[in-house]
Ligand SMILES: O=P(O)(O)OC[C@H]1O[C@H](OP(=O)(O)OP(=O)(O)O)[C@H](O)[C@@H]1O
């Protein structure tokens with residue numbers, strides 16, 4: 001099988017949307033410091049690109065969770081591979097993801113982080129795929145709402161590939 005990628009959102013469209021989100025985040029937090037928490041690996045590109053557009057002081061921290069392995073279906077079991085290395089008690093936290101699909105990952109992380117008593121916790125995702133939702137989770141900032149298709153690029157992978165694409169595209173699997 002060969003993979004063909006069909007563009008869904010161009011680099012320019014994503015940049016523009018992240019600028020709008022940075023403005024919305026500024027309206028929420030003003031000049032207060034915000035800890036941006038990246039959900040590795042997929043969230044890394046969105047976090048870095050969004051961070052460059054933020055107007056207030058920002059710190060970054062990283063969590064690594066995994067549920068999809070090399071396939072296109074969530075295993076339903078979320079593993080925390082790396083936790084934050086600093087306490088978030090009393091901090092403004094912006095959790096940044098590439099995609100919310102079943103909702104299991106963000107829902108689990110939200111519950112975990114709320115238990116640590118941040119001052120405020122807001123959730124941001126570049127993409128939202130509501131048709132696939134299994135677990136509801138309130139997301140504060142959504143880049144784009146997408147149909148039920150397997151997408152790659154801008155941090156999102158298929159079998160660990162395509163994370164470096166500067167656009168988001170749908171993967172089509174074709175006979176060679
Ligand atoms: O809403 P869900 O169904 O939980 O799916 C979304 C999660 O799945 C993907 O991560 P994955 O576990 O594949 O790991 P990765 O970020 O390292 O690619 C994606 O980056 C999200 O974190």
Ligand code: HPA
Pocket residue numbers: 068099101149150151152156157158
């Ligand atoms: O559509 C997707 N693409 C890549 N990784 C994902 N993880 C959940 N949904 C997706």
Ligand SMILES: [Mg+2]
Pocket residue numbers: 039040041042043065
């Ligand atoms: Mg991920």
